Amino acid sequence: MKIVYTKRLEERYNTNPVEIPDRVRLPAQELRGYEFVEPGQANIEDISRVHERKHIERVRARGLFGPASLSAGGAVLAAELALEEEPAFALIRPPGHHASRDHSWGMCFFNNMAIAVGRISNQVKKVLIIDIDLHFGDGTVNIFRWNEDVNIVNIGAIDMGFEYLKLDGERYLAGVAAALDRLQYDVVGVSAGFDTYVEDWGGLLYREDYQKIGRLVKEGAEERCEGRRFAVLEGGYHPDLRYCVKSFVRGFE
Template identity: 30%
Template sequence: MPMKAFFSPHHAGHRPSQTFRHGRIVANRDLPTRAENILTALRQDGHTLLNAAPHGMTPIAAVHTPEYLDFLEQAWVEWRKIEGASEDVFPYIFPVRGMDHGYPTSIVGRAGYHMHDCWAPIGEHTWAVARDSANLAVEAAEHLLKGERAVYALCRPSGHHAFPDMGGGNCFLNNAAIATQHLRRSFGRVALIDVDVHHGNGSQGVFWRRDDVLFVSLHRDPIDYHPYFAGHAHERGEGNGLGFNLNLPLPARTSDDAFLAALETACTRIAAFQAEALVVSLGVDAHEDDPTAGLAVTFNGFRRIGARLAALNLPTVLVQEGGYNMDTIARCVAGALAGFEGRETTAA
């Protein structure tokens, strides 16, 4: 029987119309259609689609700082008080390296302090929708704690670029990290693997000094690709976390066999870590036709990725991350879930 899938009917309240790319204001790729298309495919494949029970702020506050959560809650209202301000919150001044010791009171300064790029505009309903998205990940983790073997959370907005006190890259709350931390209530050692085309820099930041969580990321090499400043192979963690962070950067346009070879390395490390549970940041923007143009994984490649992760035989939460081709995202996700469950998908 297909796994349970959790979603929020309120996700469409977050609908940023614009973003900043290559010096120009352009259309934002994080459209509500992304989730709607996935929902259609999940229904076709017979998944049980469920809303999540409310879990409050405690699981979110276990990962994110009070200052940052207060900023997200207040940002849009405070921004709109500025005469002539844009409809959405867009940071435009950022801390200088080594000179970030003060904490501004102005919303302009706070926006730059708490956002690491211009790719996560905050609208009127963004805070509420981001909370709902994180709540889906907590609900999925709760079902694992109650004995489910695999659960999918259709989180939108995504989360893996969100640090404890910073958002960016279309991410505000780190859904996968929140699920991982929640699983630590019962599981001593949890692995978090990220297969999005972009490095999960926020997730790495959350667990950088931890030895109870193994973070592994497969992604396009950031030497010339977002997020540029994190995701390199030499980044291994720090303090107690040294050796509990594994980055597997891949050359541009890497396709199925090379990606799966890197995934084999990742799974070997997860097995050696003796993880008791697994969280998957399931980005599908590594697809060959995704507009991010980073890697070249095929539909069958995502099915194989799902099957290999299932072979770890761990209780697993799969959390939705990126994927921006409206014609391919649903089939990629459905294929990964079907591969995980060892069945066929009917999604076209």
């Protein structure tokens, strides 16, 4: 198990005030004891596979190319490690799942998960993306809409209707298990948002639920694809984020 991280991810940049450096700094402290690997920036070929030039230039004009490409580089490294059968968690910011080919919103600029999947797509056939963020990962879905080799499952996203209100932890976990059971895949990527946490905006999942989710993905991957799995941080804004991340990693490792 590797944690993909560098101090450079703690840079301050112009974004929503809730998306602070402590979101990665504190989990990194909490995960001391794990093996860390440092990512570099994603290269322009990898970014251009996913985003239109106009969008890339807009991100650059806002002074966000550096942080956005470093975050994407973290996701790429995690996906590459997964293919070497080394599970990895990319502790990265800014998040990415609201970034589409030609636009982005919701504190996202480049779609880290999509860039990572694009990078490894010539080495694997079927990819399963499980998005456990509170919000629907519209960017990732838009990007892979016509790609039948990439299956994306958003578990109970709050902005997809009132279904969320009927969810409890048990049903949520059952959704994760069903996705892993029902679909075919050669690698699993988790868009790991933690804003579904009981003290965060979603008010649903407890710390130990994240360990269970991590373990479900581990077991599914071990059964179906030689354990190839990686996760990238998406949302999560409560100070307890560090404990939720650690809990997830404990199940995932």
